[in-house]
Amino acid sequence: MIQGCKGTAEGQNAAGAPPQKLPVITIQPAQARVTTVYSSTLEGVVNVEVRPQVSGSLLKIYVDEGALVRAGQPLFFIDDRVYRQQLNTALGTLHNAEANMESARINVTKTETLVQNKVSSNINLETAKAAFAAAKAVVEQAQAAVENARINIGYCTITAPVSGYIGRIPFKLGSLVSPTGTTPLTLLSDTHNVNAYFSMGERDFVNFEKQHPGNNTAQMLDHVPAVSLQLPDGSLYAEKGKITAVEGQFDKGTGSITLRATFPNNKSILRSGNTGKILIDQQFDNVLLLPIASTMEIQDKIYAFTVDNGNKVKQVPLQSSGKTGTDYIITGGLQPGARVVSQGFERLQNGMTITPEPAK
Incomplete structure (x- = not known):
């Protein structure tokens, strides 16, 4: 407790009791390593969520939780039968579109000959060319559908995007997985x-x-x-x-x-x-260090007894930025050259006079 103890100090003097001999240290700036x-x-x-890019049943799990995998290594396989069927359908559509485009090309060639011989009009030639352009566009659409089907088949084999460790795998064989699912297949961590x-x-x-x-x-x-x-x-x-x-x-x-x-x-x-x-x-350079043993803690605050020129003590609050070894780094409450009671201060009160002794 912080007390005003003027009466106590006067009582001590009146009783004629000799001042206590207590060890005192002088605080000087020093260097500290904290x-x-x-x-x-x-x-x-790198922490990567591994997620499917196509929907389907999980047919194979090639790795176990905690396994170290390399980039490109297969991790999971999704049933690809639906996507293979889509590829076959897309291929059939492409072949049909290519046949139609070839027919349109032949029709353009034939119409050009007829126009040159003045047997047919330019309108018929322009119509034939437009039909060929439309057929060509259909082929390009069919080619894109084929490529998309092949990409989806490739997505059925899920590989490691980076090297690292496999996290928890919450799915079992036969589980239905989807790109819109909230839970990833696993988490892959590159921990190099x-x-x-x-x-x-x-x-x-x-x-x-x-x-x-x-x-x-x-x-x-x-x-x-x-x-x-x-x-x-x-x-x-x-x-x-x-x-x-x-x-x-x-x-x-x-x-x-x-x-x-x-x-x-x-x-x-x-x-x-x-x-x-x-x-x-x-x-830290030029900081004030005070032994932790020379302080007391009251309600999460640090205090020490200082000694003035008349050898009277006063309890003062201190601010500290941390500890280094057995010392506090003092940032407030003391000035360079301050004298502090290092031990035996448990029964001291403000205003008491002591006889300072060098601390051992």
């Missing part, structure tokens, strides 16, 4: 590189920007040293990562901004959906 920890979630650099997303509060981000100045975000990130990833078992991931992106704005609800760090994953240790902690080392 490791800040942020919770993160991991995602493959893995992104770790984490959030930083406003105060931390301001300090972060001060540590790594630049005219824009790209320049700032160029000066940020490599970061570490702590795995869920507490161990450190062997490879260092690089912060590669910062979101454009703060989240109004949380007051934080999201950053992205990218880690190489050549040994495939990391997977999409993993969690971890990002460790960022920052160097």
Whole structure:
């Protein structure tokens, strides 16, 4: 509790009790290296939803969940009988259209000869040419239908768009799948590189920007040293990562901004959906460090007892930007050269006089 204890101090003097001998430290600017920890979630650099492009029954599943696949490798097969029938129909239509176009071409040639011999009129020739153009257009439409049918047959074999790991497969053999379905066949994650997303509060981000100045975000990130990833078992991931992106704005609800760090994953240790902690080392110059043991915490606020020139103590609130080892980094409440009681302050009250001793 913060109390005005003038009466207590006067009572102490009246009783003639000797001042307590307490260790005192003098706070001076120093250099500090701080490791800040942020919770993160991991995602493959490429996360692809694998979806069907045609409707039909799922006849084959070539891979299992969690399998590593290569780009172009078959994953699923959809019943293609309907599409093969459509191809046959389209081919029949094309052949008929081609025959009609050939007949129209012959008619144009014959009519040209008749016009040259003045047996037929130019009107008949123009009519024949128009019929040929129409027949040619029908052939082109039929060719497009054939090509479309072949494309649909190709879509029945679903291949991996990228190399990566297969996620959960919620469908079973015989399931009816469709391009309009809400659930993808699976999620394919390319995890050769893995992104770790984490959030930083406003105060931390301001300090972060001060540590790594630049005219824009790209320049700032160029000066940020490599970061570490702590795995869920507490161990450190062997490879260092690089912060590669910062979101454009703060989240109004949380007051934080999201950053992205990218880690190489050549040994495939990391997977999409993993969690971890990002460790960022920052160097601070000319900061005030105060041992955590020399402070007390009251209702989530930090306090310490300072000693004035008359050796009287006063409890003061402190502001801190974080911890480094066993010290707080003090950003408010103390000035360089301030004297602070380092131990034995549990029964001190404002206004008491002490006898300072060098801290051991």
